[in-house]
Amino acid sequence: TQLLEQSPQFLSIQEGENLTVYCNSSSVFSSLQWYRQEPGEGPVLLVTVVTGGEVKKLKRLTFQFGDARKDSSLHITAAQPGDTGLYLCAGHRGYQKVTFGIGTKLQVIP
Amino acid sequence: GAVVSQHPSWVICKSGTSVKIECRSLDFQATTMFWYRQFPKQSLMLMATSNEGSKATYEQGVEKDKFLINHASLTLSTLTVTSAHPEDSSFYICSAQDRSSGNTIYFGEGSWLTVV
Numbered sequence: 001t002q003l004l005e006q007s008p009q010f011l012s013i014q015e016g017e018n019l020t021v022y023c024n025s026s027s028v029f030s031s032l033q034w035y036r037q038e039p040g041e042g043p044v045l046l047v048t049v050v051t052g053g054e055v056k057k058l059k060r061l062t063f064q065f066g067d068a069r070k071d072s073s074l075h076i077t078a079a080q081p082g083d084t085g086l087y088l089c090a091g092h093r094g095y096q097k098v099t100f101g102i103g104t105k106l107q108v109i110p
Numbered sequence: 111g112a113v114v115s116q117h118p119s120w121v122i123c124k125s126g127t128s129v130k131i132e133c134r135s136l137d138f139q140a141t142t143m144f145w146y147r148q149f150p151k152q153s154l155m156l157m158a159t160s161n162e163g164s165k166a167t168y169e170q171g172v173e174k175d176k177f178l179i180n181h182a183s184l185t186l187s188t189l190t191v192t193s194a195h196p197e198d199s200s201f202y203i204c205s206a207q208d209r210s211s212g213n214t215i216y217f218g219e220g221s222w223l224t225v226v
Contacts, residue, residue, distance in 0.1 A: 031212055042116070042203050042217035043154075050212065086153065092213050098144075103153030 003027055004091050006101030014109050016078050021104045023089035024071040030092050032072045034063055037086040037103075079108045113137055114206045116218035123194055123225055130190045131221045133204030139184035140206035144215070145177070148201045160187040194225040 004025045013019055023032070031050045035043035047056050049065035049072060056063045060083075062075040072091075076083055089101040113136040123129045133143055141162045146154040158179050159167040166179035176198075178190040187206075191198050203220045207213055 033215065035217070040201070040220070040222070042114075042220045043205075045214065045216060048212065048214055088153065090215060094213075098207070098213070098215060100154060100156070105151070 004089060004099045004101045006089055006104055008104060009102060010105050012107040012109065013079055015081060019076050019079060019106070021074040021087055021089075021106075022071065023073070023091070023101045025091060025099070026070065027091070027093060027099075028069050030069070030094060032065060032069075032092065033090045034072070034074055035088040035090065037088065038084075043086075043088055076106075079106075081108045081110050084108050114140075114204065114216045114218040116204055116221050118221060119219060120222045121224070123223070125195055125225055126193055128190055128192045129194055129223060130188050131202055131204075131223070133187045133189070133206065133218050135185045135206040135208070135216070138206075138208045138210060140187075140208065141184060142207040143181060143187040144205045144207075145179060145187070145189050146203045146205070148203060148220075150201075154203060157189075162187075191223065194223070196225045199223055199225045 006023045033048045034046045037043040047063045052067045052069045054065045060077045064073045084107050087104045091099050115134045117132045121129055143160040145157045147157055148154050156169050157172045160179045160181040162181045162184050168174045181187040201220050204218045205215045207215050
């Protein structure tokens, strides 16, 4: 059962464009994490959000945790080819209770 | 940041043989580790949750006798693919949960398995 809906699943954009990836759930999470995975490698942790309404920035990436801690978004400004990869969100509802989104495969075309 | 190491990164084995993949948390203790399988251009598929000192919890459709998981210490979990067949060829990834840092999950680098 997919408890954490991630969208879109596929995204192909031109370099310089902006994009937003969403993770939505009906469950409340104690924290949520975003990862990026490049082909042939393991996912790398980008950020952890904990507080409802929290906004974190990582260079051109902006992460937001919903006020009710049920959803999160990742916004990329002026996408670069180096942003290409699979983006995953993971929601925690306590120890061992972690749910992953299905992933968003992003391709940034030069 | 925390590091999770997988070994081997690449392995080729003959059909019918067994192969073991190790997952180690290098700078934290992980009572829980997770094993995933990933097919090309697809997302991660959770196979099982590995708990230190107890039996692993397998996801529906994953054969526990085929994919043996052992979590004998707080820093090591192993996945053994028994009687491997070409259809078991895949990218296998582990992750470990760090309770000391808000249950953050860190991933290993992944292991490519090719069964010939």
